[in-house]
Amino acid sequence: MTADLFDLPQARPAAHAPASPVSLAEGAVLLPALALPDASALIDAVHTIARVTPFRRMETPGGRLMSVAMTACGKYGWCSDRHGYRYTETSPLTGASWPPVPDIFAAVVRRATAAAGYPTPPLQSCLINRYEPGTRLSLHQDRDEDAPHMPIISISLGVAATFLWGGLHRADPTRRLRLTHGDVVVWGGPSRFVFHGIAPLARSFHPDTGECRFNLTFRQIHP
Numbered sequence: 546m547t548a549d550l551f552d553l554p555q556a557r558p559a560a561h562a563p564a565s566p567v568s569l570a571e572g573a574v575l576l577p578a579l580a581l582p583d584a585s586a587l588i589d590a591v592h593t594i595a596r597v598t599p600f601r602r603m604e605t606p607g608g609r610l611m612s613v614a615m616t617a618c619g620k621y622g623w624c625s626d627r628h629g630y631r632y633t634e635t636s637p638l639t640g641a642s643w644p645p646v647p648d649i650f651a652a653v654v655r656r657a658t659a660a661a662g663y664p665t666p667p668l669q670s671c672l673i674n675r676y677e678p679g680t681r682l683s684l685h686q687d688r689d690e691d692a693p694h695m696p697i698i699s700i701s702l703g704v705a706a707t708f709l710w711g712g713l714h715r716a717d718p719t720r721r722l723r724l725t726h727g728d729v730v731v732w733g734g735p736s737r738f739v740f741h742g743i744a745p746l747a748r749s750f751h752p753d754t755g756e757c758r759f760n761l762t763f764r765q766i767h768p
């Protein structure tokens with residue numbers, strides 16, 4: 546008989562234990578609550594950016610209005626209009642350069658890429674999405690960038706959402722994953738072009754964002 550079993554340290558209560566990374570596919574990982582310690586600072590920075598270059602709903606090339614409102618920071622901001630999807634160096638709304646990527650964004654991205662086993666991409670672009678109840682992002686690939694070797698880093702803030710995670714073909718089956726406040730998803734390598742989206746946001750309340758969800762996505766645009 547050994548006492549070893551009884552000498553093991555007590556397991557920490559689940560609420561305080563750091564949740565382990567969840568592999569979604571080769572090259573793709575969900576890092577639960579990785580951004581939680583910085584969530585308030587991230588949200589403050591989102592509001593600062595939105596005061597400079599406000600959230601707006603853009604038109605798709607097909608002439609439909611996107612339900613999600615967007616803004617951006619970094620050297621390049623993603624834009625959509627009748628002429629297509631592209632990255633611009635100035636905001637079409639203000640005519641000025643996009644605001645710089647705040648240091649707190651860069652710090653969280655560094656932690657996320659390290660945890661996911663990727664190098665940190667140069668932070669050329671951050672797209673900021675604002676979801677209100679009922680808004681959604683239909684299944685799509687992120688393919689407007691010229692640097693496919695770099696992963697996408699996505700930070701969720703506020704109201705929880707259902708992330709649709711598919712495969713490399715539109716018709717592949719999709720998994721539904723709940724993304725909550727502070728969760729980070731990183732996808733690159735063989736998963737860089739996986740189809741993904743956000744199901745219509747359920748009406749709910751988060752103390753830091755009200756009925757909204759914010760999502761930050763970081764991408765390298767040019768090699």
Ligand SMILES: O=C(O)CCC(=O)C(=O)O
Nearest residue numbers: 672674687699743760762
């Ligand atoms: O909101 C999200 O979690 C995903 C955002 C996204 O896929 C995009 O902006 O391209």
Ligand SMILES: [Fe+2]
Nearest residue numbers: 685686687741
């Ligand atoms: Fe996307």
